[in-house]
Amino acid sequence: MPIVSVSMPEELVECLDQFAEENGYSGRSEVIRDASRELLDEFDDQSLEGRQLMATVTVMFDYQTGSVEREMMEIRHEFDGVVESNFHTHVGDNFCLELFVLEGSLEAISTVVGTIRATKGVQTVSYSVVPMDDDLLVE
Template identity: 80%
Template structure:
C-alpha cells in the first residue's frame, strides 16, 4: 500500500488518535482511509444522476479568521447559477453561520460543496440533498 504524507494541525492529529482508540480503529491511517472513502462516495448516488436537486449547505467559521466572509461571498457569486439564495448570521461570540440553498445537478452541487470545503478557515460543512421531483429522498 502506498504511503501518503499529510500535514495537519497537532490538535487534529490528537483528535484522530482519540477517535481511533474510542471507535476500535487500528490507528489514524485506518480512520483517514475510512473518511476518504466516505468523502469520495458522498456524491456517488446513481439514483440522483440526471435529476434536478436541491441542497442546503451549512457552513460554520470564525469571522476573525482572515477574509473568510469575503470568500463565502465570492463563492456565492462564482456559482450564481447554482446558488438560489444564501443567509448569513452570527453564532456565539466569534462564529458565523452561512447557509446556502443550491439548485442543480449532482455535479453542480458537489462542485459548490467541494469548493466550500476546500476554503481555508472553514470549520464545519454540513449538507442535505433532496430531489425536486417524485422519487427517493437522500439526506446526509
C-alpha cells in the first residue's frame, strides 16, 4: 500500500488519534482511509442521477482566517446558475455561517460543494440533497 504524507494541524491529529482509539480503529491511517472512502462515495448515488435536485449547504469558517468570506461571494457568482439563494450571518465571537440553497443536477451540485470544501479556511461543510420530482411537490 502506498504511503501518503498529509499536513494537518496538531489539534486535528490529536482528534484523529482519540477518535481511532475510541472507535476501535487500528490507527489514524485507518480513520483517514475510511473518511476518504466516505467522501469519494458521497455523491455516487445512482438514484439521484438525471434528476433535478435541491440542496442546502451550510459552511462555517473563522472570519479572521483570511479571505474566506470573499471567496464565498465569488463562489456565489461563479455558480449563479445553480445557487438559488445565499445567506451570511455571524455566529459566536469569531465565526461566520454561510448558507447556500442550490438547484440543479447531481454533477452541478457536487461541483459547488467540492469547490466550497476546497476553499482554504473553511472549517465545516454540511449539506442535504432532495430530489425535486413533480410527484414530491404538493400544490
